[in-house]
Amino acid sequence: xxxxxxxxxxxxxxxxxxxxxxxxxxxxxxxxxxxxxxxxxxxxxxxxxxxxxxxxxxxxxxxxxxxxxxxxxxxxxxxxxxxxxxxxxxxxxxxxxxxxxxxxxxxxxxxxxxxxxxxxxxxxxxxxxxxxxxxxxxxxxxxxxxxxxxxxxxxxxxxxxxxxxxxxxxxxxxxxxxxxxxxxxxxxxxxxxxxxxxxxxxxxxxxxxxxxxxxxxxxxxxxxxxxxxxxxxxxxxxxxxxxxxxxxxxxxxxxxxxxxxxxxxxxxxxxxxxxxxxxxxxxxxxxxxxxxxxxxxxxxxxxxxxxxxxxxxxxxxxxxxxxxxxxxxxxxxxxxxxxxxxxxxxxxxxxxxxxxxxxxxxxxxxxxxxxxxxxxxxxxxxxxxxxxxxxxxxxxxxxxxxxxxxxxxxxxxxxxxxxxxxxxxxxxxxxxxxxxxxxxxxxxxxxxxxxxxxxxxxxxxxxxxxxxxxxxxxxxxxxxxxxxxxxxxxxxxxxxxxxxxxxxxxxxxxxxxxxxxxxxxxxxxxxxxxxxxxxxxxxxxxxxxxxxxxxxxxxxxxxxxxxxxxxxxxxxxxxxxxxxxxxxxxxxxxxxxxxxxxxxxxx
Amino acid sequence: xxxxxxxxxxxxxxxxxxxxxxxxxxxxxxxxxxxxxxxxxxxxxxxxxxxxxxxxxxxxxxxxxxxxxxxxxxxxxxxxxxxxxxxxxxxxxxxxxxxxxxxxxxxxxxxxxxxxxxxxxxxxxxxxxxxxxxxxxxxxxxxxxxxxxxxxxxxxxxxxxxxxxxxxxxxxxxxxxxxxxxxxxxxxxxxxxxxxxxxxxxxxxxxxxxxxxxxxxxxxxxxxxxxxxxxxxxxxxxxxxxxxxxxxxxxxxxxxx
Numbered sequence: 001x002x003x004x005x006x007x008x009x010x011x012x013x014x015x016x017x018x019x020x021x022x023x024x025x026x027x028x029x030x031x032x033x034x035x036x037x038x039x040x041x042x043x044x045x046x047x048x049x050x051x052x053x054x055x056x057x058x059x060x061x062x063x064x065x066x067x068x069x070x071x072x073x074x075x076x077x078x079x080x081x082x083x084x085x086x087x088x089x090x091x092x093x094x095x096x097x098x099x100x101x102x103x104x105x106x107x108x109x110x111x112x113x114x115x116x117x118x119x120x121x122x123x124x125x126x127x128x129x130x131x132x133x134x135x136x137x138x139x140x141x142x143x144x145x146x147x148x149x150x151x152x153x154x155x156x157x158x159x160x161x162x163x164x165x166x167x168x169x170x171x172x173x174x175x176x177x178x179x180x181x182x183x184x185x186x187x188x189x190x191x192x193x194x195x196x197x198x199x200x201x202x203x204x205x206x207x208x209x210x211x212x213x214x215x216x217x218x219x220x221x222x223x224x225x226x227x228x229x230x231x232x233x234x235x236x237x238x239x240x241x242x243x244x245x246x247x248x249x250x251x252x253x254x255x256x257x258x259x260x261x262x263x264x265x266x267x268x269x270x271x272x273x274x275x276x277x278x279x280x281x282x283x284x285x286x287x288x289x290x291x292x293x294x295x296x297x298x299x300x301x302x303x304x305x306x307x308x309x310x311x312x313x314x315x316x317x318x319x320x321x322x323x324x325x326x327x328x329x330x331x332x333x334x335x336x337x338x339x340x341x342x343x344x345x346x347x348x349x350x351x352x353x354x355x356x357x358x359x360x361x362x363x364x365x366x367x368x369x370x371x372x373x374x375x376x377x378x379x380x381x382x383x384x385x386x387x388x389x390x391x392x393x394x395x396x397x398x399x400x401x402x403x404x405x406x407x408x409x410x411x412x413x414x415x416x417x418x419x420x421x422x423x424x425x426x427x428x429x430x431x432x433x434x435x436x437x438x439x440x441x442x443x444x445x446x447x448x449x450x451x452x453x454x455x456x457x458x459x460x461x462x463x464x465x466x467x468x469x470x471x472x473x474x475x476x477x478x479x480x481x482x483x484x485x486x487x488x489x490x491x492x493x494x495x496x497x498x499x500x501x502x503x504x505x506x507x508x509x510x511x512x513x514x515x516x517x518x519x520x521x522x523x524x525x526x527x528x529x530x531x532x533x534x535x536x537x538x539x540x541x542x543x544x545x546x547x548x549x550x551x552x553x554x555x556x557x558x559x560x561x562x563x564x565x566x567x568x569x570x571x572x573x574x575x576x577x578x579x580x581x582x583x584x585x586x587x588x589x590x591x592x593x594x595x596x597x598x599x600x601x602x603x
Numbered sequence: 604x605x606x607x608x609x610x611x612x613x614x615x616x617x618x619x620x621x622x623x624x625x626x627x628x629x630x631x632x633x634x635x636x637x638x639x640x641x642x643x644x645x646x647x648x649x650x651x652x653x654x655x656x657x658x659x660x661x662x663x664x665x666x667x668x669x670x671x672x673x674x675x676x677x678x679x680x681x682x683x684x685x686x687x688x689x690x691x692x693x694x695x696x697x698x699x700x701x702x703x704x705x706x707x708x709x710x711x712x713x714x715x716x717x718x719x720x721x722x723x724x725x726x727x728x729x730x731x732x733x734x735x736x737x738x739x740x741x742x743x744x745x746x747x748x749x750x751x752x753x754x755x756x757x758x759x760x761x762x763x764x765x766x767x768x769x770x771x772x773x774x775x776x777x778x779x780x781x782x783x784x785x786x787x788x789x790x791x792x793x794x795x796x797x798x799x800x801x802x803x804x805x806x807x808x809x810x811x812x813x814x815x816x817x818x819x820x821x822x823x824x825x826x827x828x829x830x831x832x833x834x835x836x837x838x839x840x841x842x843x844x845x846x847x848x849x850x851x852x853x854x855x856x857x858x859x860x
Contacts, residue, residue, distance in 0.1 A: 087820040161817045167794060168777040168819060174734070175819045261795020266734075266776045278778060278793050313676070318687035321696075343780065345793045348718035352711065359703040366699040367692070373666050374691065378683035380676040383609050391609075391671065395616050398663050402656040409652060409706060411645045411713035415787045418780060418815040467612065475620065479627035482634055482649075484784035486815045490823040495811045497635050497784050504632060573682040580682070 029138075031130035032556055036137050037116030038449065041442075043140065044108040047099050052516050054096035059473075061089050063502070063509035065491045087176050089490040090159040094177075097162035098147065098185065102192045105434055106292070107140060109299040110199055110234070113441055114227045116449065118203055120547035120554065121221050123212025123563035128205040136198035143191035150184035158185035161488065163289070166259035166281050170251045171266040186249045193242045200234035203227055212546065214565030218323070219584070221545055221569040222316065225323050226302025229330045233291045233298075237334070241288035244281060251276070282344055286337035294333045296430055298326055300437030301368060301397075304390045306569070307444050308375050310543045311387035313580050315570040317374030321367055328364035336361055342413045351410055358408040365401045369394060380573070380580070384541075385459030389440030392467055393433055400428030403478065418488075421481020427474045439466070439522070446529065447536030451552040454529040458521055465518035472511030476504055542581045544569045549585045566591075606675035610668050617664035621657070635784045638810065638831070640767075640803035642787035644713040652706065717788075722801050726771040730760060732779030732792045735821035737812055741841060754844050758827040760812060762804055763837040769801045780816035783829060791816050804831040 061084045073082030119126055127133045150157040159177035160169035172179045207228045247258040259281045262274035309316040338354030372394045403425040407413045447453045485498050492498045539548040550559050563585050571582035627633045729748055731738045739760050743752035762768045772781050774792040782789045786802045812827030
């Protein structure tokens with residue numbers, strides 16, 4: 001710690017940009033957590049766009065099955081007369097989920113915001129392992145390249161669903177894309193895993209070791225708690241996915257039989273190896289991928305908590321219960337993976353056990369919602385763009401949380417499993433929840449990232465359009481699910497049961513197209529504000545966190561003084577402070593004099 | 604724009620949410636007709652959870668709307684400087700926990716009925732999923748599967764009405780899922796495993812058999828049909844199938860595994 005402090009002072013003495021090196025080491029192979037964070041941010045936002053286009057492809061087919069796609073149809077599927085082929089459709093939903101989960105949500109939360117915010121919010125000059133941090137970003141690139149290239153190999157990109165259930169994903173004869181596309185998919189996922197692992201080790205060390213003087217664990221912002229517990233989840237669950245990925249790769253490449261049963265065939269050809277169990281993959285996959293669901297929401301919950309408290313001008317309601325709720329969700333998160341497998345053929349007694357643990361995980365989620373409501377109760381709400389996104393996060397998370405109870409109930413899950421009810425549920429958690437939280441965070445921390453503010457009026461336009469169209473897209477999925485409308489069907493309408501659902505799907509597709517189009521408002525606002533937005537000072541929102549005491553944008557080494565923390569991050573409206581906020585670094589009155597003396601000594 | 608403006612948009616969530624759930628049944632975008640003896644247990648649980656979560660949904664959303672409406676910055680009001688309330692935390696931890704534990708226990712019978720209490724006796728037929736069709740095998744006169752008098756069919760499962768039907772389900776290649784929306788029944792079929800499903804059809808008619816687990820590019824067209832008919836019709840159909848099979852010397856016995 002003392003060396004950190006000394007380093008800070010040294011940087012302060014030399015001005016902001018002290019590190020040597022040219023453009024390449026400053027902006028490309030940078031070891032500065034802020035640059036790495038922005039690299040993650042830009043990469044993930046670009047992939048967000050790609051994933052969104054793939055989603056539109058899915059929506060197109062569901063609204064107008066086999067219809068010729070205007071403009072792009074003839075470019076993409078000239079051989080099918082501009083129609084989406086069933087093979088292409090399976091690829092669309094597989095890659096939409098893969099990209100959104102592994103290239104957008106996980107890296108934008110942990111990679112972009114984790115990187116940018118952790119050192120700033122705990123008062124460190126950088127991450128504990130800057131080189132490892134740089135590698136964690138550059139390990140995303142083999143994944144980007146492998147998955148990007150897989151679209152152009154024979155058979156196309158992976159098409160066995162983002163869950164890659166064997167035998168479909170293992171046997172090359174089973175599907176056109178179960179060849180090179182699937183191998184590249186596995187390589188990509190492994191690289192993402194390596195990247196996440198490097199990140200999580202770094203975050204854990206940094207949070208434990210590099211907090212500024214006075215920053216006790218229970219003075220950390222909930223954002224940091226979210227990131228911290230997410231990093232623990234990553235560190236303990238990821239090795240299982242990586243191992244499973246290698247097992248599947250071995251099944252495919254060197255004919256092992258971890259996941260292939262005896263005596264099965266594919267396309268009338270007997271499978272090469274046998275003696276394995278397809279369900280083993282599901283257990284291993286969900287042992288990671290269920291905790292991953294919390295990896296995809298906990299940091300957003302943390303960021304939303306900070307934003308809500310700031311704009312309610314009130315302390316967060318129940319800080320410690322919020323921390324314990326995050327820990328509770330994470331802890332229970334390790335023993336609920338079987339709820340993805342209620343109808344998989346897993347022993348029904350085991351299903352009952354997983355049902356009970358799954359029911360219980362709704363409890364800490366409820367605690368969080370009540371505490372957010374408690375936070376805005378009798379506050380002084382400033383309805384800025386980030387606040388609106390954060391409030392809608394709460395509203396939407398309630399929907400996603402409550403719909404989870406339906407599928408936790410095993411008998412109900414028998415009917416709604418693999419239907420659009422599930423699709424509705426996780427889009428309310430991950431898009432309407434996490435993505436809205438991410439937008440809130442971008443608008444909130446943008447001034448810190450670029451030293452300029454985004455336009456609030458256009459931000460609100462962006463918010464309103466996204467809010468309306470996302471509900472138009474996703475809410476009807478609940479009633480589709482009640483009909484039993486299955487996921488992943490290229491043409492559900494040739495079943496008599498589902499034929500009458502096409503008009504509703506058409507409506508949803510219009511909403512989805514408008515939702516994607518509305519993001520143009522965001523892109524323009526973002527890019528324009530980066531260069532021409534009004535200059536933001538250090539603390540444009542009058543917030544308490546340490547990051548707001550650093551320059552905007554912070555230079556190398558972050559702080560131009562040694563931050564010392566005197567209180568928690570949520571002292572808004574405190575009677576002890578003259579203003580309606582009370583920054584963590586501001587000494588109490590009796591120490592103010594001593595602090596001034598210290599400042600003098602520094603200069 | 605004032606807080607009231609934004610409160611209005613947030614208010615649309617509970618209003619349109621409830622309206623959508625109410626409009627679904629009105630416009631037939633709701634559960635397909637239940638024609639099984641046990642399906643009502645699942646539907647009942649769904650409605651029970653729908654009411655419970657519906658109340659919580661409306662309650663929490665209206666609270667949010669009210670707070671956004673009332674507590675705007677700049678209004679003459681004192682900020683409640685509080686870090687929380689231990690009592691409230693206890694209350695809103697215990698109440699959801701109690702409700703959730705209740706739901707957990709309440710549903711166990713339905714689960715046991717669907718997946719644990721397998722009726723005794725031999726299966727009426729064996730259904731095998733394969734890319735991209737459902738193959739059905741009846742045991743024939745001797746009541747034993749895998750004997751020369753087995754009767755075969757593809758994508759058409761016939762069952763007698765009013766009797767408890769036990770089916771053996773399996774897969775020949777990749778994962779599939781045997782989904783009967785009108786019978787509230789779903790079971791993934793896994794190569795290397797043999798599973799059983801059971802249900803009692805209560806109405807005659809033809810209903811969809813859906814594959815609900817991704818099984819490849821042709822997943823969408825893996826469509827079967829279940830025909831529920833009277834016992835006499837069923838027996839007559841089986842006999843007719845058997846004769847047809849004999850007549851064409853169909854030896855469809857080589858494709859199963």
